[in-house]
Amino acid sequence: xxxxxxxxxxxxxxxxxxxxxxxxxxxxxxxxxxxxxxxxxxxxxxxxxxxxxxxxxxxxxxxxxxxxxxxxxxxxxxxxxxxxxxxxxxxxxxxxxxxxxxxxxxxxxxxxxxxxxxxxxxxxxxxxxxxxxxxxxxxxxxxxxxxxxxxxxxxxxxxxxxxxxxxxxxxxxxxxxxxxxxxxxxxxxxxxxxxxxxxxxxx
Numbered sequence: 031x032x033x034x035x036x037x038x039x040x041x042x043x044x045x046x047x048x049x050x051x052x053x054x055x056x057x058x059x060x061x062x063x064x065x066x067x068x069x070x071x072x073x074x075x076x077x078x079x080x081x082x083x084x085x086x087x088x089x090x091x092x093x094x095x096x097x098x099x100x101x102x103x104x105x106x107x108x109x110x111x112x113x114x115x116x117x118x119x120x121x122x123x124x125x126x127x128x129x130x131x132x133x134x135x136x137x138x139x140x141x142x143x144x145x146x147x148x149x150x151x152x153x154x155x156x157x158x159x160x161x162x163x164x165x166x167x168x169x170x171x172x173x174x175x176x177x178x179x180x181x182x183x184x185x186x187x188x189x190x191x192x193x194x195x196x197x198x199x200x201x202x203x204x205x206x207x208x209x210x211x212x213x214x215x216x217x218x219x220x221x222x223x224x225x226x227x228x229x230x231x232x233x
Contacts, residue, residue, distance in 0.1 A: 065132060078144070081147065095148065095149030096154055100112075103133070
């Protein structure tokens with residue numbers, strides 16, 4: 031390789047390197063520090079502190095305690111997202127406030143963290159119960175879901191003639207509808223004498 035070829039190769043190489051660095055997105059270089067995560071658990075319930083919107087505005091920041099989940103608050107590709115997060119962000123902006131999120135790892139400690147003054151609002155998918163309504167005040171419901179009973183006890187054959195064929199994989203046949211209501215629970219009274227197991231924190 032002569033000197034002329036070496037110079038040409040160096041010029042091409044110097045021209046290629048800036049092109050690669052210019053194409054790379056430095057998405058993480060501009061991110062703010064990660065939101066604090068409160069990993070304490072089983073915090074005792076405390077009486078709420080006295081703070082209202084005027085106090086929050088004087089401080090200039092709306093602090094929200096929330097779990098990290100797919101509907102309330104999460105980070106995706108460096109961007110904060112979540113239904114409740116976006117509502118809170120709009121509210122904070124309308125009040126001239128900055129929004130600060132504090133992730134609470136133990137959802138059972140959410141109200142304790144709120145009442146102790148470490149947050150101004152708690153955001154989560156929470157169902158009010160008589161027990162927790164004595165500790166905090168709730169907003170109007172953002173959405174409603176109905177409880178459902180997912181059940182499978184008897185094999186399909188017990189539901190009646192033709193059920194197994196109707197439920198088999200493959201294209202739908204033009205069969206008459208199969209009545210499987212006989213083996214489904216449709217009223218709570220049908221559970222009389224049965225054992226029903228629920229999660230401990232289920233409302």
